[in-house]
Every structure is written in C-alpha cells, then in structure tokens.
Amino acid sequence: KQEVTQIPAALSVPEGENLVLNCSFTDSAIYNLQWFRQDPGKGLTSLLLIQSSQREQTSGRLNASLDKSSGRSTLYIAASQPGDSATYLCAASPGSRLTFGEGTQLTVNP
Amino acid sequence: DTGVSQNPRHKITKRGQNVTFRCDPISEHNRLYWYRQTLGQGPEFLTYFQNEAQLEKSRLLSDRFSAERPKGSFSTLEIQRTEQGDSAMYLCASSLGAGAVGEQYFGPGTRLTVT
Numbered sequence: 001k002q003e004v005t006q007i008p009a010a011l012s013v014p015e016g017e018n019l020v021l022n023c024s025f026t027d028s029a030i031y032n033l034q035w036f037r038q039d040p041g042k043g044l045t046s047l048l049l050i051q052s053s054q055r056e057q058t059s060g061r062l063n064a065s066l067d068k069s070s071g072r073s074t075l076y077i078a079a080s081q082p083g084d085s086a087t088y089l090c091a092a093s094p095g096s097r098l099t100f101g102e103g104t105q106l107t108v109n110p
Numbered sequence: 111d112t113g114v115s116q117n118p119r120h121k122i123t124k125r126g127q128n129v130t131f132r133c134d135p136i137s138e139h140n141r142l143y144w145y146r147q148t149l150g151q152g153p154e155f156l157t158y159f160q161n162e163a164q165l166e167k168s169r170l171l172s173d174r175f176s177a178e179r180p181k182g183s184f185s186t187l188e189i190q191r192t193e194q195g196d197s198a199m200y201l202c203a204s205s206l207g208a209g210a211v212g213e214q215y216f217g218p219g220t221r222l223t224v225t
Contacts, residue, residue, distance in 0.1 A: 004152070034213065043116075043201060044153070044216040089152055096166050097143070098203075098214060100152030 002027045002094050006101035013080055014109050021075040021104045023090035028068045034098065035064050035075050036089045044089065048075070080108045112136060114217035116202050122223045123192055130188045131220045135204030142185050143203040143214060144177055146170065153201055159185060192224045 003026045013019055023033070032051050036044040048057045048064040050073065056065040063076040073090055087105045091098035115134045123129050135142045141160050145153035156175070157167045161182040171177075174192075179185040189196055199219045205212040 032213075036216070041221070043114075043218040044203075046213055046215060049213045091152070096141075096158050097155035097168075098145075098153070099155070102150070102152050 002030075002092055002099040004090060004092050004099050004101040006088075006090060006104050008104060009102065010105040010107075012107040012109065015080060015082060017080050017108075018076070018078050019080055019106075021077070021088050021090075021106070023073040023075070023101055025071045025073075025092040025099075027092075027094060028071050030068065030092045030094050032093050033064075033066050033073050034091045034093065035062075035073075036091065038087045038089060038103070040087075047088075077106075080106075082108050082110050084108050114202055114204055114215055116200075116217040116220050118220060119218060120221050120223075122225065125192060125194060125224055127192055128188065128190045129192060129222065130186055131200055131202075131222075132184060132186050133202030133217060134184045135202070136206075136215060139204035139206045139215075140182070141205045141207060141212070142179055143205070144185070144187050145201040145203065147199045147201055147219070148197075156187075189222075192222075194224045197222055197224045 005024045007022045034049045035047040050066040061078040066073045087103040089103045091100045117132045143158040144156040147153040159179040174190045177187045201219045203214040203216045205214045
C-alpha cells in the first residue's frame with residue numbers, strides 16, 4: 001500500500017525567502033507525482049506534474065524534482081510571497097488513484 | 111469557465127437523510143474521480159470512472175455510497191442514511207488518458223455537514 005508523507009507539517013517564513021517542501025513515498029512503482037496547492041475551504045489547484053521518466057519540472061518560481069529510487073520529491077519555491085500562503089499537497093499515482101500526503105501548511109509573512 | 115464544477119457547494123443535512131452531489135468534468139476528459147477530504151488531512155480516493163464504466167472503488171466506499179456516470183459525462187455521488195462521520199469535503203477530479211494516469215484537475219468541492 002502506497003503511503004505518502006510530507007515534512008514539515010507547517011512552515012512559516014518571511015517574504016522573499018527560498019524554501020523547500022519535502023514529500024516521500026513508500027512504493028517507487030509510480031506513474032507520476034503531482035503537487036497541488038489548496039487554499040482554506042477550497043478545492044485543489046494543480047501546480048506541477050512529474051512523469052515517472054522525468055527528474056524535474058519547472059513553472060515560474062516553482063521547481064519540483066522526483067527521485068523514484070529514494071522515494072522522494074521536493075517542491076522548491078523561489079522568492080516566496082504572501083500570496084504563496086496555502087497548504088501544499090503532494091500525491092503519488094501508482095495507477096488510477098492519487099495517494100495524498102497530509103500537506104504542508106505554508107505561511108509567508110510580509 | 112471550462113474547469114471542473116461541483117454542485118452544491120455546501121450541503122447541511124440531518125443524520126439519516128440521503129444526499130446527492132453532482133460533478134461536471136472538463137468536457138473532453140474521459141476519466142472522473144471522487145475523493146473525500148476531512149479537516150487537516152489529504153484527500154482520500156473513493157472511486158473512478160473511465161467514460162461510463164466504474165473501474166475502481168475504495169474500501170472507504172461503503173454500501174451507503176453509490177456513484178454513477180450514466181452517459182460518460184457528469185457524475186453523481188449519493189450517500190444514503192447519512193451519518194455524522196460522513197461530514198467532509200467531497201472532491202471531484204477529471205483527467206484525460208487511456209493508459210497511465212494523466213494530470214488530474216479538481217473542482218471546488220462540496221462540503222457536507224451532517225447534524
């Protein structure tokens with residue numbers, strides 16, 4: 001059974017700081033790994049999808065990496081802004097379903 | 111708006127009542143998923159459809175839950191005889207694909223409160 005863990009559970013940083021969110025998964029037989037953002041009481045917004053054959057994906061100030069052999073993915077956020085405050089979720093896909101971690105709650109202070 | 115839509119956005123019901131939620135996926139997406147999310151947790155998979163066929167169901171989907179996607183377009187999720195433990199956010203997602211899972215796009219969710 002796939003299990004996904006995210007560390008840290010919560011993170012508070014000053015505006016402008018670069019930061020890294022961590023995600024680990026127990027079963028390396030995945031098709032892809034997806035990072036999402038969730039604002040309070042809202043649905044999920046897809047940020048980045050990394051296919052199993054890829055090592056990383058970039059979108060603007062976001063960069064996500066994938067190391068299947070070690071069961072790890074990281075989400076790097078450059079030059080953080082208060083608008084980045086949200087919960088960030090990673091999800092691994094061994095097949096049809098996504099298995100989610102519990103998320104990292106990020107607060108960026110002005 | 112061409113994203114995934116869900117209705118209603120909020121539902122308050124009394125224990126023992128039946129409720130039904132609707133999801134309209136992105137129009138060209140052939141796969142549709144239902145997830146449930148409780149406070150402070152990540153979403154948990156419930157079931158998914160490829161076109162009109164329900165291909166996988168989680169053990170979380172008890173006999174009181176039923177999902178349909180009759181024409182391979184919108185989907186409904188019904189909960190019968192609701193219990194307080196059913197209170198959660200119900201999320202729908204869709205994707206395009208035939209083999210490996212494509213990128214899933216989520217709707218805004220339906221928040222269910224059972225009193």
